[in-house]
Amino acid sequence: MALKVLFAASEAYPLIKTGGLADVAYGLPLALHAERAEVRLLLPAYYDMMGKLKEVQQLGSLQIQGAGRVHTVHILEGSHAAFPFPIWVVECGALFGRSGNPYMHPDGYDWPDNAERFTVFARAAALLADDALQLNWRPDVVHAHDWQTGLIPALLEAVNPRPRSVFTIHNLAYGGYFSRAVYDQLQLAWHWWSSEGVEFYGGFSMLKAGIVYADVVTTVSPTYAQEICTPEFGYGLDGLLRSRSYKLHGILNGIDTEIWNPKHDEYLVQNYGLRDIKKGKLANKQALLERFGQNPTEEQLARPLLGMVSRLVEQKGVDMVMECIHPLLAETNAAFVLIGSGHHHYEQALYDLAARYPGRVMVYIGYNEALAHLLEAGCDIFLMPSRFEPCGLNQMYSLNYGTLPVVYNTGGLADTVVNATEANIAADTANGFVFYLPYSHALLGTLWWVLRIFADDQKLWRALQRNALKADFAWKRSAKRYLELYRN
Incomplete structure (x- = not known):
């Protein structure tokens, strides 16, 4: 019955x-x-x-x-x-x-x-x-x-x-x-x-x-x-x-694995799965950059693209991200796409960053469903340094799209993202990156490490992406x- x-x-x-x-x-x-x-x-x-x-x-x-x-x-x-x-x-x-x-x-x-x-x-x-x-x-x-x-x-x-x-x-x-x-x-x-x-x-x-x-x-x-x-x-x-x-x-x-699924996501310019993740993500990265008025060269497409979709409030660690952007832009070739709305001073600060670093920092204030899907598919790295997060959804979306998340060790983030430690890499379970102190210097140190892997070890990067795509978050x-x- x-x-x-x-x-x-x-x-x-x-x-x-x-x-x-x-x-x-x-x-x-x-x-x-x-x-x-x-x-x-x-x-x-x-x-x-x-x-x-x-x-x-x-x-x-x-x-x-x-x-x-x-x-x-x-x-x-x-x-x-x-x-x-x-x-x-x-x-x-x-x-x-x-x-x-x-x-x-x-x-x-x-x-x-x-x-x-x-x-x-x-x-x-x-x-x-x-x-x-x-x-x-x-x-x-x-x-x-x-x-x-x-x-x-x-x-x-x-x-x-x-x-x-x-x-x-x-x-x-x-x-x-x-x-x-x-x-x-x-x-x-x-x-x-x-x-x-x-x-x-x-x-x-x-x-x-x-x-x-x-x-x-x-x-x-x-x-x-x-x-x-x-x-x-x-x-x-x-x-x-x-x-x-x-x-x-x-x-x-x-999460809704019908809507948030790169294999048949209607918002993507090219769908992809485990076998064609590199080609699929590259096509969507190009479309994402073009959406922000860029005409990316091969060199620009090869650089790491970090994304964030978030309410612009302290709980979500937006202040930590903004403190990290300046040194990363100065010392690496990374670029950023940031979508969100919230406190006015964060919105204005993001606008100022985009004006100061055209082509390196791209900002959309508000929420746009199609753009959020394209960001998940087109970015290489997803930023989610929430100070607390009872469950969180975006880190699961990111894993589904092979976009490796960087998260603080809290709540549902700790339950879904397996840190790329030597032990987890050896066990073939790692699928992202975790930092353990809710401070910008801890996030920055983790991002240096992430960008070094992206630049120097694409074989490991593909292994982490494969593990990310294998996760099952269906209801x-x-x-x-x-x-x-x-x-x-």
Whole structure:
């Protein structure tokens, strides 16, 4: 009999996306469905999302307590070509019927009613798990994601029979913190209010609720599961997580290996695989340089091209990259292609670099899907020196394209990139380069080493590329791990 899974998230690609959570809420349910799980994806009915759904019908209505008021909430079912199973949405115009970012006002501050919005969403999920609309569908497992759904595992205690609950932490830095006054307005259960429950330094944390009350807690990589149990990465929750280590599991996210695949990537000028990687990457390198107005000579095509696609913030190590660019441009023939947006001073600094070093530093401020794919295929080296990275996607894309990543030893980066040490090279497992101190001098020393290998040992470089292309990051592997947890 098929396992029934209610998959509750606050965003899902291609319906609504602000970050990596949306990619997981797309890729993992699809992989679970392929493994014959019976999935329902549950999302808030954001205004900008509803036009993308087809065949929308109302399943029923629920009266749900909010902050000092009761909302009439409509549960709708729709379809979308990306999903081979029903999508359920929680419609409440007062809470979700607004354009733009799901969590933030256009002026950049959090919506002031976020606690109410996601408490109502969580209550709707618990009622659906209890078959409150008499749809004759009860989940065996409710899988909730990040703070926006953190109350769901706690609310399931009132459901009989209670489904098993899994709570996934995508980024512990976002805890869903609110005041005691808001807690009281939402009329949340009095017995949850303790240091062993949802209380957190006088307020409450929806993320903590998920950790405390879920049957199983997961993170998006094995190393991140270990890191969040330390004061450095734990955001005050490390003690709680250590005490719950018996139910904490790290499962590496997958990537969409249909979209991010050099063998049939529609954005590439020439597709390639293991056998023709040199020829394929060279053709795409030429196209990438031409995209930035270059007319590259053979000599320019032979020089190392380093790429980066990133939010321009400190977490991503952009400052370290910028400190390394000047000495590398002075002492080597390397060139750089950098795509991203973020803090204004980083954007301006990149523009200044591009103006100072035309043809050596190429910059695109913003995000361009086609250009990001071409960069992955056309570059020789991918820069991803994030100071922390719960999972990371770009390093996996890069490995899939034979573009060797340079990463800091953290989170999912540590779980996917095998450093080119003598031992790993001898074992034929090395597929990239890792540095171990989050400082620019450590990154720079590693890049000197990388560029020396590129210049002096193309045989080794090809071996590293072959290992990179052999890696399997398909969602199927992750889905099987989750199904084991669901059943156990």
